[in-house]
Amino acid sequence: MRKSTVFLLSVIFPGLLFAQGNQPRLNSLFPAGGQVGTTVEMKVQGSDLEGAHTLIIEGEPGITGELHAGGGEIDNTHQPVFEANCGQCHELRSPNNRSMTSAQWEATVQRMIAEKGAEIRADDARKIIDYLKSAARASGGLTAQLSISPDAPIGLREVRIVGKNGTSTAWPFEVSHTDETLETESNNLPEAATVIQLPRIINGAINPGGDEDYYVFEGVKGERCVFSVKAYRLNNVSQQFFNPTLSLFDATGTELARNNGFYSLDALIDCTLPADGTYLLRLRDLLYRGNPDAVYRLTCGVIPYNTYLFPPAGKIDEVIQAKIGGENLPETEWQVELDSQPGIKHIRTPYGIFPFIANNFPEAVEETRERAVAASDRGASDGGSSESEILFETKCTACHELRSPANRALSADEWTQTITRMAAKENADITPTERARISAFVAQEARRLGELIALQLEHAQEFVTPGGISGRISELGEVDYYRFTISEGAQLGPWWVIHPFDNTNETGFDTVYPPEVEIDFDKEYVGKDGRKIGWYRTNRRGENLFSNVPEDDVTGYAVTFLESEREQDYLLSLGSDDTIKIWVNDRLIFSKYVHRPLRRADDVIQLPVKKGKNKILFKITNGYGPWGFFADIGGYSIELSAERLNSPLSPSLTLLNAAGEVLANNAGAGGRRNAIIDYSFTQPGIYAVRIEDIAGKGGAGYIYHLNVRPTTPDFAISVTPDNPNVGRGGTVLLEVSLQRRVGFTEPIRLSVGNLPAGITASESAILASGGNNVGYLTLTAAHDAELAHSVVEVVGTVTTAAGQTIQRAATPIESYRIQNNPLTVQRKNVVVSVTASPPVRLSTLPEEITITPGSPVDIVVKVERQSGNRQNLNLTAVGLPNGVRLQRRTTVLQKHQNKTTLTLVPNIIATGSNELRRNPFIGNPQTLPYTVVINAALGQRRIASSPAIKLWLGTEPTVP
DSSP states (O other): OOOOEEEEEOOOSSSOOOOOOSOOEEEEEESOEEETTOEEEEEEEEESOTTOOEEEEESSSOEEEEEEOSOOOOOOTTHHHHHHHHTTOTTTOOGGGOOOOHHHHHHHHHHHHHTTOOOOOHHHHHHHHHHHHHHHHHHSOOEEEEEEOTTOOOEEEEEEEEETTEEOOOEEEEEESSOEEEOOSOOOSGGGOEEOOSSEEEEEEOOTTTOEEEEEEEEOTTOEEEEEEESTTTOGGGGGTOOEEEEEEOTTOOEEEEESOSBTTBOEEEEEOOSSEEEEEEEEETTSOOOTTOEEEEEEESOOEEEEEESOEEETTOEEEEEEEEETEEEEEEEEEOOSOOEEEEEEETTEEEEEEEESSOEEEOOOOOOOBOGGGGOSOTTSOOHHHHHHHHHTTTOTTTOOGGGSOOOHHHHHHHHHHHHTSTTOOOOHHHHHHHHHHHHHHHHHHHHHHHHHHTTSEEOOSSEEEEEEOOSTTBEEEEEEEEOOOOBOOOEEEEEEEEOGGGOTTTOOOGGGTOOOTTOEEEOGGGOEEEOEEEOOOBTTTTOSSOOSSEEEEEEEEEEESSOEEEEEEEEEESEEEEEETTEEEEEEOOOOOOOTTSEEEEEEEOSEEEEEEEEEEESSSOOEEEEEEOOEEEEEESGGGTOOOOEEEEEEETTOOEEEEESOSTTSSOEEEEEOOSSOEEEEEEEEETTOOOOTTOEEEEEEEEOOSEEEEEEEOSSOEEETTOEEEEEEEEEEEESOOSOEEEEEESOOTTEEEOOEEEOOGGGOOEEEEEEEEOTTOOSOEEEEEEEEEEEOTTSOEEEEEOEEEEEEEETTEEEEEEOSOEEEEEESOOSEEEEEEOSEEEEBTTBOEEEEEEEEEOTTOOOOEEEEEEOOOTTEEESSSOEEEOTTOOEEEEEEEEOOBOSOSSSOOBOTTSSSOOSSOEEEEEEEEETTEEEEEOOOEEEEESSSOOOO
8 A cells, every 4th residue: 555645725715616627737846845844835836726725745744734826915014114124125126026936035035134234123024024925925826835844754745736627747845854045036146146054955946038046155175065956856847948057166266067967967066175265056057948847956065965775675574784875975884673574665864765675585785896897898709890790880880779789688599580670671771691691790799798798607696596685886887797596497398299280360279179189199180281290299499399490370289298296386488479378287277369479478377287297288370480489387586676776777687597698688677777587497507697787887876686586476557647637527548557467367457446436437457368468447427526536546456367366556657748758757646536527528339349350330429518619529549459440540520510430340360471460359258348448639639538338359258
């Protein structure tokens, strides 16, 4: 379950009116953080925030607050005091002529008194501040007042606003122990710089018109001062208009240091001050842009950065002797006491909160030894550049897919497949002869690198499996190697094989051929085209199992026998080209109609065996070209954690055999900076992993944790959007994406918990057929649903064939675009709101359909428009299985139309070799329907969705 969410309600608007509009969005909060034990007046910038009434703060407790609407009357009680003392001051002027928050006005008055010597009595200063705050609130927009308790845990929260259009997107708010200062304009020139004392966090914003912010401080010779900007990390969207550049000057105006980006676009300067005296900081946009949403937090002082806790993991029920360190921070001893519960812990220290992995397996720590050098550092091939190498460099090194074998961990076969695929592209400019020569060179390079790596593996640190090890990439270009021993290796075989039976028009998958009825190695059978075929024994595997030449429209069988000392469930790692069925002791345990190239571990399933001898029968059908299968027993999950430890490492994880040959590689799971490899070891023996940073970076803070353990059935899902707002009588679509599935093929049922009253969720699932990795949920609000909001949890649940139930909560994801590129950011919660009637409602009939190979199906779509909504709508569908499509991909509903019919048609490709074949009507009977949703869009922007339609293939459902 997720952490509790704090709901804070301040009703400022009597008689609220709610209406469905665009999705509310927070563009910025200013300031974007505050110190414990203080009250912060925060300016809220965003869109579609009308009627804002509720402030949601997600994360740790310790903050309360209320919203204040802009507008209203100015309290002029103290205006005469202001005019008498400040009317001639160019810094203060009139609140009507300057856009600042009430907190900035207060800071400006205090600055005038402290720095400029303004002769204002304390009681008059309070009256002036009260007047300026009143005027700022009356002329400004939405604000929030946050009270941060003295014991509030430091770290990031997420803030949302709820209004008549629903719940907004989230924006971060950071709580710190450090003294904080608000930027006060005008500080655009060195002589008008804001005076600060170190250490300090400055909250500011770069305004339009080439704004530059100057800050001045007194420094001490020899102090190692750090100045770190946090802007892009607060708001990734800000890169459209804010690329901060930070400069440090001495008293003579000499620039001592400048930085345009250390943490991505966020600048950082680390400088040892050369002398006692006055120093000046300047922060601006690199291109002299600016925007009210260009908010930043500038941390200044003798402070650490890139802090870490090492080791970042330990075994449960143990006391771990760790060290806290970082740049500008000597390593400090720290003790971590773990309880009996495995998982991620959060260790609170004076230097921050550090994630820590509690493992129930033995843990080791990287030993200090000579740095491993990347194999690519050892030099090029002996004998200089060959003609094939020159050809590779000419044709391929500019390609992001190919690059150099030294920079990409692929096996020789994978390199050959990659080159073949790239050479087939229209702009490749590679002839067949050149392709063969390039492939030969790359294969040679891969083998050479393997030999160099094998030499390093002889001296690599070894750790126990199952177990974990903590390490770090401490230097630029460092590569870490670890060895481990797999004591049990199992592989299926030898095989008895028979083929080819017929598969014309994809009929072989469901045709019962003799091997499914009897296994008689002495019999002959009639195969494809009347050929006489019989069983033969082989130790071959993969694409050469059935034939060493490609064959089209064929079916083959392979049977083997496995002895087991006890009844148990193995994990079976599979790859097939193309479709596959598996029987264990005459019971069908796996069936998948799919067309794909042959790869290892495309599916990982449970293999149930009894004590004694077990018969395992495979059936493979092929459309065209090469064919075969991989089947590896057992399975280990090799998982490397970096991002979940807040490490800057961007890891590449490579699995190697003892000869240094690449077995598998992963450079991040699900787009995150954590890597995982699921692998079945066919032989016992010594194996190794290679760990490095993708960009060759390193440092003491580039920590990681490696865990190697037997694979267990598991999955992970994510959901978007994170703030679905459902209009009364309307429907909103949620997309649930499968990030990882291992150990089962049963469908993952989707549900939503804690929905507001009056909202119902569709019955949906992520089906396993056809390699499906997405499921769709719809949320529909009743016409009389209460206007309310709630933090909800999207959950996936699966019951495996072995009877094990696994339940996982979906990770909330906010999706957005920058320069038309889709980007995502992970959020803490999903918040669902009910709003007033949407501008467009969609309804469909029928609510449940069955489509067969020869029968198109009509869906009647009705559109209910609010008064005045007369725009053309683009109607499309999501959730259709591969092999079913709309007759027209997009149907335009004219502005005067309120009803239309969409037709679903089968889209079967059962013959030919020019495109991948598909036929969703072949395979196991469905136990759950597909979820199909009709969407209406204005241009590319979706504005309405229909309630979910249940779609069945071929026949009515079969009850499991």
